[in-house]
Structures are given as C-alpha cells and as structure tokens.
Amino acid sequence: MNILLIGYGAMNQRVARLAESAGHKIVAVIPNRQHEDIPYPIVNEISEATEADVAIDFSHPNLLLPLLEQSFHLPLVIATTGEKDTITTKLQSLSEKMSVFFSANMSYGVHVLTKLLEVAVPLLEQYDIELTEAHHNQKVDAPSGTLVKLYDVIEQLRDNVQPVYDRSQLTEKREKNEIGIHSLRGGTIVGEHDVLFAGVDETITLSHSAQSKDIFANGALKAAEKLVHKSPGYYTFDNL
Known part of the structure; x- marks a missing residue:
C-alpha cells in the first residue's frame, strides 16, 4: 500500500517503521506540529497525497477535524481519541462516498x-x-x-x-x-x-x-490492508 500518515508523533512513527518492514510505502505526512526530521514528503491537505491508497491517522482532533472538512476521496483509518462523537459523526457522513474505519483502540x-x-x-x-x-x-x-x-x-x-x-x-x-x-x-x-x-x-x-505500542500500529496497518478493498461504508472491528 501507499500510505498517507496524518500526524507524525510516536504512534505514526511506529506505523511508518512497521509499514516499511512489511513492504508498504509512506508517500506523505501531514504533521501535527513542526518537525524538522520527517523523512517523507509533507503535505497540508489529504487531497495533495495523490499517490496514497489509504490514510492512517494517529493525531489530535485539532488537526484531524479540519482535514475531514476538506474535499478528498481516500480510505481512512482513524485512531484519534478525544471529541469522539464529533469525529464519528463526520466519519459516518464521509462513509457514504468512501470507506472509513474507526476504533478508539487499534488493539x-x-x-x-x-x-x-x-x-x-x-x-x-x-x-x-x-x-x-x-x-x-x-x-x-x-x-x-x-x-x-x-x-x-x-x-x-x-x-x-x-x-x-x-x-x-x-x-x-x-x-x-x-x-x-x-x-x-x-x-x-x-x-x-x-x-x-x-x-x-x-x-x-x-x-x-x-506491552508495546506496536500492537496499536500493527492493528492500524491490518485494518488498512483490509479497508483498501472495501466498498464505501463505516467500518469497525465488528464488521471489517
């Protein structure tokens, strides 16, 4: 898969490491703050990551929610916690035209x-x-x-x-x-x-x-691997 990372904190850095070891490619990052050491292209909007097959988000509502208001069409794996009701309501709306996956815990x-x-x-x-x-x-x-x-x-x-x-x-x-x-x-x-x-x-x-944060990164990657083959809809561990 070609992956867009939303956020580049400790969790998505793990996602990047595990993804590349599994043969996937990180094509772009939307960082949640200024990073000087991101070894991938930086974009400001989801739609700018034209090569991406899926986006994996471990970020913050302050970053994620404005992005979800933009115009784009890309499968989303969302792991951000906080403002859950607002996030899930928006994802339900987006699920009419794209596949989205949400879990408060990716384990x-x-x-x-x-x-x-x-x-x-x-x-x-x-x-x-x-x-x-x-x-x-x-x-x-x-x-x-x-x-x-x-x-x-x-x-x-x-x-x-x-x-x-x-x-x-x-x-x-x-x-x-x-x-x-x-x-x-x-x-x-x-x-x-x-x-x-x-x-x-x-x-x-x-x-x-x-026992390791890798369980959350691996959970997000496994969800993404399935999601890219799904028709538009709102997915959780229950129906993925």
Whole structure:
C-alpha cells in the first residue's frame, strides 16, 4: 500500500517503521506540529497525497477535524481519541462516498475484551462494576478513550448507570447504578485496562495489558490492508 500518515508523533512513527518492514510505502505526512526530521514528503491537505491508497491517522482532533472538512476521496483509518462523537459523526457522513474505519483502540485484543464484556455484563447483573485504566505520565487525556469505549458497552447493557470519577468528594455509600472510573498515570506504562465485577464474596476481573505500542500500529496497518478493498461504508472491528 501507499500510505498517507496524518500526524507524525510516536504512534505514526511506529506505523511508518512497521509499514516499511512489511513492504508498504509512506508517500506523505501531514504533521501535527513542526518537525524538522520527517523523512517523507509533507503535505497540508489529504487531497495533495495523490499517490496514497489509504490514510492512517494517529493525531489530535485539532488537526484531524479540519482535514475531514476538506474535499478528498481516500480510505481512512482513524485512531484519534478525544471529541469522539464529533469525529464519528463526520466519519459516518464521509462513509457514504468512501470507506472509513474507526476504533478508539487499534488493539485487536482490546476489541476482544469488549466482546467478552458484552457477554459478562448481562450474566453478572447483580455485581458492582469498577473500571480502572493506567497509562504513562505523558498522556494528557483522562479517562482514556479505551476506557470510555468499555463504559459505553456497559451503558448499553445496563439501565440508568452513572459514572463516578471522584469519590473523595462524597461522604456516602456506593449506589447500585454507579460505575466507578479511575485513571492512573505514571512512568512508561503503555496501557492497562481492568473491568472489576464485585459480587457477594467473590470478584471477577477482565483485564488487558499492552506491552508495546506496536500492537496499536500493527492493528492500524491490518485494518488498512483490509479497508483498501472495501466498498464505501463505516467500518469497525465488528464488521471489517
């Protein structure tokens, strides 16, 4: 494939390395800030990357959203988190004329975790649920997009759930409909996500631990390899 990279931070630098080792070619980059060491042609608009077969985005809403308003026709693999509703609404519109893929987490293992969660939540109806995520000390958003994705699964399967982010401000017992959401930041943790089901005298935990950011880059590349052969539409791990 000929690939346009949207953003050239740590993630898309990994995408570039893994893509080239797999025989793909990076034909252009739209950087999210001034870079002096980008070894590829730089463009400002998606339409300028005329040789590209697909675009892979690991960037920021401030870069991505204006680009999506431009006139272009190119399959998109989108991994930007933050402003999820705005991004997915725009992608749904674009999917009428091109193939687009979106995931808040490009790890296939995290996708499997969400499918396990869909099975567990109805079976553990009387259990309290707490969500915890841990990331490196450079991550700026909290909770992570992946944890939001996990919460969305629970919200669809349980009635009237209420996210609670800071119990230190409360002096009352836990309510049944609460979903505790906890974010940890420190060191170089790539990404850890835990879903705790706490019942009477027993607990069950579903857990995913990312040991390298390469899993996200490889996930995006595998999605791109499939997407370039798809007809226009909105794709996720569920239907790709």
